[in-house]
Structure formats: C-alpha cells, structure tokens
Amino acid sequence: MHVAAIPVTIVGDFGLARWQADGQTAEETRVIGTFGYLAPEYTKTGQITEKADxxxxxxxxxxxxxxxxxxxxxxxVGQQYLPDWVTFKP
Known part of the structure; x- marks a missing residue:
C-alpha cells in the first residue's frame, strides 16, 4: 500500500497580537518577537495590536x-532593516 504524503506549508511567528476580554490590547514590559519582523510601534510602546501582525x-x-x-x-546603516532598505531615497 502506497500513501502519498502531501507537504503542508505552515507560516509561523504570526499571531503575536492577543486581545483581552475587555477589548484592550495586550501590553508587554519587554519586547518579544523576531527582530526584523517587529512593528516599530510595538518596539517603542510595548503595545501589541493586530497591526503588528x-x-x-x-x-x-x-x-x-x-x-x-x-x-x-x-x-x-539606516538600510539594514528591509523596510528601510526598500524605502531608502539616496
């Protein structure tokens, strides 16, 4: 009996935004996530919203x-992060 395995692609590291029961966004006292993918407002304020995802x-x-x-x-320097590199104007 031959069973073909079908690969399934899974994109991870999304879903950082967590909503509280009262509708408020979660807030961290330290930055958690993968550098390069962190939204600038999250690194500055520590507030996690769906916009970060x-x-x-x-x-x-x-x-x-x-x-x-x-x-x-x-x-x-100033172009090391991909969004900065893409929007750089010489």
Missing part, C-alpha cells in the same frame, strides 16, 4: 518580492 506579514512579503533578508547587517 500585519507589519510582520508585510515584511515577509517584501522578502519574497525582493529576495532580501529582513535584517542584513552588511547593508549600510
């Missing part, structure tokens, strides 16, 4: 479209 997904799409990594320390 949208930002992370956007960085993933930029990686797919550009072939670049989310963080590349070999790029010039």
């Amino acid at each position: 949208v930002y992370a997904f956007g960085v993933l799409l930029l990686e797919l479209l550009t072939g670049q990594r989310a963080i590349d320390l070999s790029r010039k």
Whole structure:
C-alpha cells in the first residue's frame, strides 16, 4: 500500500497580537518577537495590536518580492532593516 504524503506549508511567528476580554490590547514590559519582523510601534510602546501582525506579514512579503533578508547587517546603516532598505531615497 502506497500513501502519498502531501507537504503542508505552515507560516509561523504570526499571531503575536492577543486581545483581552475587555477589548484592550495586550501590553508587554519587554519586547518579544523576531527582530526584523517587529512593528516599530510595538518596539517603542510595548503595545501589541493586530497591526503588528500585519507589519510582520508585510515584511515577509517584501522578502519574497525582493529576495532580501529582513535584517542584513552588511547593508549600510539606516538600510539594514528591509523596510528601510526598500524605502531608502539616496
């Protein structure tokens, strides 16, 4: 008997946003997540919203479209994060 295994792709590290019972967003006292995918407002305020997930997904799409990594320390300062590199104007 032959059973064909069908691979299933799973995208991880999304779903950081957690909603509280009262509708308030979760707030952390320390930044948790994968650098390069963290939304700037989350790193500044510690407030986790669903917008942080949208930002992370956007960085993933930029990686797919550009072939670049989310963080590349070999790029010039100010361009090391992919969104900064994409929007850089010389």
